[in-house]
Amino acid sequence: GQQVMQIPQYQHVQEGEDFTTYCNSSTTLSNIQWYKQRPGGHPVFLIQLVKSGEVKKQKRLTFQFGEAKKNSSLHITATQTTDVGTYFCAGPANFGNEKLTFGTGTRLTIIP
Amino acid sequence: NAGVTQTPKFQVLKTGQSMTLQCAQDMNHEYMSWYRQDPGMGLRLIHYSVGAGITDQGEVPNGYNVSRSTTEDFPLRLLSAAPSQTSVYFCASSYGQTTGELFFGEGSRLTVL
Numbered sequence: 001g002q003q004v005m006q007i008p009q010y011q012h013v014q015e016g017e018d019f020t021t022y023c024n025s026s027t028t029l030s031n032i033q034w035y036k037q038r039p040g041g042h043p044v045f046l047i048q049l050v051k052s053g054e055v056k057k058q059k060r061l062t063f064q065f066g067e068a069k070k071n072s073s074l075h076i077t078a079t080q081t082t083d084v085g086t087y088f089c090a091g092p093a094n095f096g097n098e099k100l101t102f103g104t105g106t107r108l109t110i111i112p
Numbered sequence: 113n114a115g116v117t118q119t120p121k122f123q124v125l126k127t128g129q130s131m132t133l134q135c136a137q138d139m140n141h142e143y144m145s146w147y148r149q150d151p152g153m154g155l156r157l158i159h160y161s162v163g164a165g166i167t168d169q170g171e172v173p174n175g176y177n178v179s180r181s182t183t184e185d186f187p188l189r190l191l192s193a194a195p196s197q198t199s200v201y202f203c204a205s206s207y208g209q210t211t212g213e214l215f216f217g218e219g220s221r222l223t224v225l
Contacts, residue, residue, distance in 0.1 A: 009152070030211075035214075041218075042216040042218050043204075043214070043216050045213040045215070048211070088154060090214075099160065099170060099171075100145075100157070101157075101171075104152065104153065105154050
């Protein structure tokens with residue numbers, strides 16, 4: 001079955017440093033979604049990418065969808081303490097009506 | 113507009129007991145799903161529903177039952193609780209099955225002794 005892997009599993013950065021998490025799927029994805037989960041909270045939707053090679057920005061966050069639609073990345077510029085949490089990617093296989101599979105997540109901690 | 117409401121937030125069970133986790137949404141979403149979250153394993157799909165009267169299995173359905181008699185409600189039943197079912201459970205809903213934003217409930221933390 002489809003597998004969605006994320007690296008790294010954990011990342012500790014100094015406040016102000018950049019952060020990147022990578023998402024890789026074993027199958028082609030029709031779209032990729034990103035979620036953020038604060039400690040003790042529930043996942044909250046950040047963005048969805050659909051097109052091959054698509055890049056979207058939300059303030060300090062940059063999301064990319066790979067040309068082959070099998071990988072994606074989330075980059076945070078100049079991290080802040082409010083960025084703490086676990087970031088998940090999620091995607092369905094590219095043959096329609098497939099269940100959404102979540103990646104294993106990257107937990108980001110910020111050292112003030 | 114409450115979104116997705118889950119109850120209870122916390123529950124402790126003994127092995128062999130049964131219980132139901134309740135989930136309700138007020139956004140008229142056709143798609144609803146249940147996930148469990150365990151450390152280092154991300155979110156794993158238990159069961160999902162694409163509309164009232166329709167349910168299907170996810171990745172880890174064993175030991176769980178669901179039903180969808182109305183658009184709003186999607187309860188998850190643990191038939192005979194086992195310690196391996198100790199987890200945090202999230203209900204989620206969206207307009208579509210694989211596209212569009214998934215709205216999550218606040219979660220239910222279940223401990224099975």
